[in-house]
Amino acid sequence: MQCTWLIDGADNRTIQLYVDDFATECGWDHVYIYDGDSVYSNLLAVYSGMVQLDKFATHNLTSLEAKSGSAYVHFYSDAAYNMTGFKITYKYHSCPSISSALNCSGNGACDPESGLCTCNAGWGGRACSEPHCPRDCSGHGECDQQRHRCRCHRGYRGSDCSQLEEEGFWELLPPSPYPPSKYVPAGRASHAAIIKGDSIWLFGGESFTPTAFVVKYDINAFL
Ligand SMILES: [Ca+2]
Structure with a gap:
């Protein structure tokens, strides 16, 4: 099944799109959101899988901005398995947020x-x-008020210093500046990524918009 919605602002007003609920079959059922009136417009994001709002701070989805005056939402679902779906709210003259409420x-x-x-x-x-300092740095670091982030004790990593470095860890890399940026590849779903040395290799994935099949990030460029 495929559905499309066109939100037409008519007078080039910025549209703010909030993903209030999201649960689709991960890797098979996708939502594509474009800044424009077709799949040939700038792809803002592709979503697939589940979002648990308010449970994990890093999993909250920030609203998307369609600056062209229109937003095009396309949903593709295969026949095999359905989940509860999604709720996307849009507003004019509003601000970014993790919730339309x-x-x-x-x-x-x-x-x-x-x-x-x-x-x-x-x-x-x-x-x-x-x-700036999630979970008060988990008792394994101090809040650096100048740099607006946790300064973790030796051996601990993560934005909240909750992860033991020796067991492996993950951290969010802030893409800078916020899109549009040549450093932020267009959205895609069901891609794969590996870390090798100081690089992240991202490859494959579903997208209607032509994108590079392989993207290589230099981790140090974000620091
Ligand atoms: Ca499905």
């Missing part, structure tokens, strides 16, 4: 003219959804 994720003030959030102390990111 909250301004700036509940951690800041929204300027509807500019569409920018002013975050409360201790919060960052364009949607004020990223605590």
